[in-house]
Amino acid sequence: MPVVDASELAQLQAKQQQVRNICILAHVDHGKTTLADSLVASNGIISQRMAGKLRYMDSRQDEQERGITMKSSSISLYYQDNKQADYLINLIDSPGHVDFSSEVSTAVRLCDGAIVVVDVVEGVGPQTRACLKQIYEEQLKPVLLLNKLDRLILEKQLTPLDAYFHLSQVLEQVNAVLGSIFASDVLAKEDITQKDNYESALEQVDDSELYFSPAAGNVVFCSAYDGWAFGVADFARMYAERLEMSVEDLQQTLWGDFYYNAKKKCAVAGAQEKAKKPMFVQFVLENIWSLYDIIVVRKDKEKLPGIAEKLGLKLAARDLRLTDAKLQIKTLLGQWLPIDRSVLQMVVQHVPAPHCISEERAQRLLYPANMELQSLPPQTLALKEEFRSCKAASEHVIAFVSKMTPVHVTQLPQNRAKRLTAEQLQQRRDEVRRRIEERKQQSEQESLEALTAGVEQLSTPSSQNAAAVEAEPERAEYEFIAFARVFSGTLRRGMQLYMLAPKHDPRQPTHRDAEQAPYASLVTIGDLYMFMGGELQLLEEVPAGNIVGIGGLESHIVKTATLSSTLDCTSFSELSIMATPILRVAIEPVLPQDMPKLAKGLKLLNQADACVQVSVAPTGEHVITTLGEVHVEKCVHDLEQSYAKIKVNVSKPIVSFRETIVPDATVDMVNEAIVKTAEDKDVTKKIAVQQTLNKLGTLKVIALPLPESVVQLLEQHGNVFKELAATPRNTLLSEKFSSLLNNIKTQLIAGFTELQLQGLSTLTPEELVARIWALGPRNCGTNILLNLSDYEQPDFWSAHGKASDTDVRAAADPRRDYNSSLLNGFQLTTGAGPLCEEPMQGVCFAVLEWSVQSEGEDLNARGFGPFSGQVLTAAKEVCRQAFQNQPQRLVTPMYSCNIVVNAEMLGKMYAVIGRRHGKILSGDLTQGSGNFAVTCLLPVIESFNFAQEMRKQTSGLACPQLMFSHWEVIDIDPFWLPTTEEELMHFGEKADSANRAKLYMDSVRRRKGLFVDEQVVEHAEKQRTLSKNK
């Protein structure tokens, strides 16, 4: 392929039908970066021989050292197809490790298609699933690349026929994942209340385009490391003449259960049944297998020229002299089945060009999910068409920034050293010589002066010097380049565009008024760049449909932003992040005086890393929330080496817990049934009563555990409730939003049928749902305040945010005035429970009585301060007591963990998991590989150094991947002490060691500086002097 320079690529940017934007996605270590290397090598940027070893896209030092990718990076490649048409491929390599999965989201947003890479030996990994889900959600067009075929030959030593069956299994696995994502999406959109709809819904939709199939041309078989790849079409073209079949027919039959009938010169179905060799084995795999056999296994170098001639290849004399068998394979197969030809050809054919964005995708990007299209002004709706046609000439410029990438100033093209001519070099040399001379003379003179003038004079020039250094403004070492894509119009340097914040809403007339727009600010576009892996190329302008780096936005954008020339544009929907940041650590400088540097460094880190959350804890500590241990290490490395350049101390990980209550236990800790007396069954004992300080207000509350389905529902729709609470009172909700609310309400009513009210109320589930008073904490949590008293609470199901004018009905009931105080009390308790001040989960606080006896008396009198404050305290206290009256439990976040190990290491691996209180969910043998794929659950708090210990114990063979899975109740009472006879016998009087929940609780309390109930000295004894002499 001809090698082209950046200026020609820049010209191609304007021809949209010849541009493709793609990313490479896969599970960790399935070979994305190696694939990118081979593609980069085809452009002559790196040598073919180094492809796979260099890992060009991993430009960070720690990426190279660890061998994993940590950020997504882009490169623009040139491709010329067999019809001599030129293409510009903007390729993004993404990380596969779960700790960096939000980098994947930033890449996916900017692309139209994705190459999904699957290691054929390991098969579908959990990240493969996550990627496919994200591709489906963002409506990208995926193509599949089955990688590492060489491992089937050399490592697994499968026969071609076995390899064929193995490959079809992997393909089936991938398609099964796609199928299940598709089915759950279709069913979610259907009305689930009608049971018969399940099947009909799935039957009606067309899923023919959904699956991967070699015959359709969207699957490529590859060995990225050995630099070869092929699609079925490549072999179809190769064999059409010899087999006397048309290319199209061959393409349809080369993969699948077909065999070749040599007499009739046609393909016949039913190879397996008739025990014939499938055509894929006969014409494709056997050829490759025999090449590996001759070159790598038998090392028969003599045959090389013969084979090359047969395949119609010309090997250079230098290639024939190669002694390394792997390099020979790379040269031979790389020429016969060039990786760029098949992979990029597939991309060009299957991935849509930027001006072919589907209607749904445009809609999804432009309009947030809950926005009703009719409610938008016509100018905004008109933008969608421009957006879809992706016109470079459009007057409306729209771009989306998905992340900010730090680039060292020395890497910027404008600062890179230009080649010097011989003359300039000579000039420089002369200049340097002159300076050295000068300095020599100066120092001689200075030493003379120093001798005569004494110490005082000596110190003056140095202090002046210091002042001069300080006065010089500090130059930032890193410049942040916005990683963006132009969706409409042409982006030019120096242009002024609006930066739209997420709250910008063109439905509000004020938002569209340039004078007033509260969530838009004008920014000036700085330098524009084309990404070339670690390097950048300056550009003057970038037309729609291309990926671009934008300078000069550093002080305006933190992570993502929408840039637009018109205020009619909406702010793009937020990136869908796959993983939840869960691991928090506090960071402090080793030297306290470095604090300002740390604060500055953290600010830069926050901007540079898409998935880190930087915050300051109430205790004043700087806390970063990350996705996992590897991510923490990367952040600390970045801080120490680049952004803050100071040594920092990293605290032990801070794990969030939650607190909840559970129904009374029916068995004790040794599984003996507990016999309940009538007194135990008395519900009234669980009711907490609290009066306000002036004894005029009374609250009676009972805490009840919410059913699991309700908790899940609330958790899932947290955003909806947040929006509901933020909408000012008396605002009419949009139709779409109301129907969403109604849907939730119906599901909630179904869930409430399981709520055990223990005879306290006879209300039906419908009535109960109507009596929901609030959710907490922060109006969107999983705890409910339920009103069972005679008070009429404000309606929860309509907008209930702060009203701009006062509530007119307030005067009717004196209790209305204190409504918000009561709610705040509830919010405070649910935000910090009594166990260790962590948020509560799944608790229903039913208010049985709420009375105020004013009788003409001023509630604020009697010297106890404002009554509203008293209500707040009383509400807080009563909820806390009610909570404590029930069996309390800690809830811990759980990681799900996937490990692939061979049979020998299985035992050791189980031991490590067992020690850390993990639970094995499944441990199946992966067919054809001899490896076990084990899935287990592990409490997050037990996961530190888990990966290291696992690697150590299994001699580096098992490498776990941890991903947040769900919250789980630890079924041990943190305050439990043996009481029944059996328990005493089993655990002894003190059962400290058994109580994991108490251990966790105390560790959190200790960290927060709360009181910890523990005896420091167990058996105090008078100290004896052990020395005999005294």
Ligand SMILES: Nc1nc2c(ncn2[C@@H]2O[C@H](COP(=O)(O)OP(=O)(O)OP(=O)(O)O)[C@@H](O)[C@H]2O)c(=O)[nH]1
């Ligand atoms: N045998 C064989 N090994 C391969 C092939 N492709 C990649 N590898 C090896 O697989 C390992 C991982 O490759 P990478 O390209 O770094 O994988 P990755 O998907 O980029 O990994 P992350 O970015 O960390 O998710 C390296 O040791 C590669 O040499 C292949 O086709 N055959």
Ligand SMILES: [Mg+2]
């Ligand atoms: Mg990689």
